[in-house]
Amino acid sequence: MSTTHRFAVLGVAVLAASSLAACANNASGSSGAAAAGGTSSSSVAANAPKVTIMIGGMSKQIYLPFMLAKRLGYYDKAGVNVNLIDEPAGGDATQNMLAGQVQGVGGFYDHNIALQAQGKSSEAVVSMLQIPGEVELCRSDLKGKVKSPADFKGRSLGITDVGSSTDFLTQYLSKKNGVDPTQENRRGVGAGQTFIAAMKQKAIDCGMTTEPTVSKALSDGTAFILLDMRTAEGSKAALGGTYPATSLYMPTDYVNANKDTVQKLVNAYVATLKWIQAHTGAQIADQMPADYYSGVGKAAYIKALDSERGIFNPTGIMPADGPPTCLAVLSEFNPKVKGKSIDLAKTYTNEFVQAATPLS
Template sequence: MKLGRSTKLGLSVVMSLGLILGGCGTQASDKTASSVSPTAQAKLSKINIMVGGLEKIIYMPAKLTENLGYFAEEGLEVILTSQASGVNAEQALIAGEVQGVVGFYDHTIDMQAKGKMLQEVVQFAKNPGARIMVSNKKKDEIKGLADLKGRNIGITSSGASSHFLVNYLVTKGGNSTKDYVPLAVGAGATLIAAMEQGQVDVAWATQPTTALLEQKGIASTFIDLESQDGAKEALGGSYPASSLYMNADYVKANPEVVQCLANAFVKTLKFMSTHTAEEIADKLPKEYYAGDKDMYVKSLQSSLAMFTSDGKMPEGGPEKVLEVLTLFTPTLKDAKIDLSKTYTNEFVDKVK
């Protein structure tokens, strides 16, 4: 049965009120979803969160939180859906199809310049967690940023954070965004195929895809945005990336719901900071391993340092993101961005 706009709005309001009245579920340090008490289960209400690629390690906290049972402990039934690109998730949020997005923080700045107010409420990572990969067939030709001129460069999709950062690197190399061809190749298998078939010379990739490209001898690391040192060298500072962001009006109207989400995600980040990569991998779906658990564990190990342990926005991070975006989007200088409205530590500060 197809619901009309007013009916959907009514359902959304009812779900939100149910969460507000019920509050967050009782937290327990070692509970799983199956061990939540009947009383807590009775409070479960649905909230939809779209993720810019559930299988990507940069967004791994979303599925991990679900599998650890932390959403249920907070009285939430969170429905996670996956999109190949963060920009698609952002559009779903703006359209009111979902209540939250696990994606890059930079979308909140980009959308404020376009008159849409989004707000980050939990910061997962301190850097992009990606690498710019160069085809092994072309690596002798592409040795510096200036050499990106005239190249076909793979991004997840137009307007995605991968597109933002490739624009920045091309511009930093002395070229303009018109001096290369951005091709939307997605992630995972489609990205690997594009590089293998020579459709792109260079591509943005995240773990475990980067490890697969290297393992298959298809591509090598050109720019490291995965390690903290590499990201700082390439971008000039900390670039807060993967996060949970929501519509600012929703955050203001539903603080209890947002607090429950913050509780769950911060608990996951603390779990990640106190467990090994193998222990974390054991809590994730086997299909995430891409057929090679050892490789996945190694990829996860190389990525863990980028995650925060408290969900807080790194100091100076928003300013760095705005600086990067402004380099290739001069109109941002005239947009009068209020960074204080693009994120908040209010909820993660209250997590016990």
């Protein structure tokens, strides 16, 4: 019997803080960033196409390009009116896309493989991260007791939520190290304060998360790093190859029917990825909403950005060896994917990135 379930009780204060942060993120995404020196999409021409994108945890550094494009005014320059909505879990964002509530999702590319296995067609139109940027943290009091995923049996493991990419990766790492995923408790604890609270209250033993949560958990001694996928070497050691992560993915029917709109979006993201490569962590942080780093402090946020800036894809092109690695990972444990014939060429396209034009 599956023991995956949602972590529900963290304490009134933590939940209230989390809710306020989520509201702040939603407000930033929907109305633009004029108050902090950015540009609101409201200045786009009235006839500009409108697109709503749901992001699986907007304040995570791995999803930074979506908000950064808005703050830099690149959606305006590309000629598209973008509404960004925060959803803490990638799996939920995907379901909202399938229900037609949003046109696209800012999430991990691997969801497209899982969807095709279920008879649904979606594709990544731009690849933003070359590697996952995920870190497996464990409670400090377990150092020496948990030495690898081989010690996950019977443990409570934090994931963003059921069906998220952290759920996929946690199950793969468990199985790869000889632990049946049904012999562990995977609990949806989100990220940021809810993740850290779950660890401090010993509701989870280990958990997979990203920056800036990683830096916060390390800074006060709450956790230690078990596995680090913020580098190409760490990702290949853990997952066996290149594992492209953050992308913008959309239903194939929408992409085919709205190619001009998709091209405008990709133009904005390619420009953003190039901007990231040409600027320091401090310069990037200066563009972001203050609530993105309020939980860890701006200095720690900048340090994390500088240390992991290599995770961002400088071109937007899908790495050729990436999709096969993602398929191999999902095929190991996901019964909906295992044994299925997957046409990887239909899970992503480089068409729009290759046709991207500079923004004036």
